[in-house]
Amino acid sequence: MIGISALLLLVHLGLDQVGSAAFATPWHPEVEDGTLVLLRGEVTEVRALSGDHLLMEVNGTRVFLPARVAARAEMREGTFVEIVGTAQTYQGQKEVVVESASDLTLI
Incomplete structure (x- = not known):
């Protein structure tokens, strides 16, 4: 049991890294809804929305940041x-x- 717990902990730490x-x-625009991309x-473009959400455009693609994410992100136009998501x-x-x-x- 201890060995399995240790293995699971190592896998978890590895996935975090x-x-x-x-x-x-x-x-790509044809990807199915629900796909991790x-x-x-x-x-x-960066626009503030009601409820403290943000809407950005990256390479012509809309990117939505819910308020809990937007509060921790400083996104500006021209940033790579x-x-x-x-x-x-x-x-x-x-x-x-x-x-x-x-x-x-940021890249």
Whole structure:
């Protein structure tokens, strides 16, 4: 039992080091909703929304940051980023929804 617990702890720590980007599919507009995706590029627009949410555009793709993520992220136009998020369709447009501030990396 101790051996299994130790193994699970090592796997968990290893996955934390690798990050979710290792499991994400490269972004493309035809990806299915619910898919974990990786998007890299330049932030070309940042808009504040009601409820303290942010909406960004990265390489022509909408990226939604819920308030809990936006509060911990300082995104500016002209910044190059790597984003891991979930693809979804909102009001007929594909977008990437970021679930954690750790899924935003400046590059």
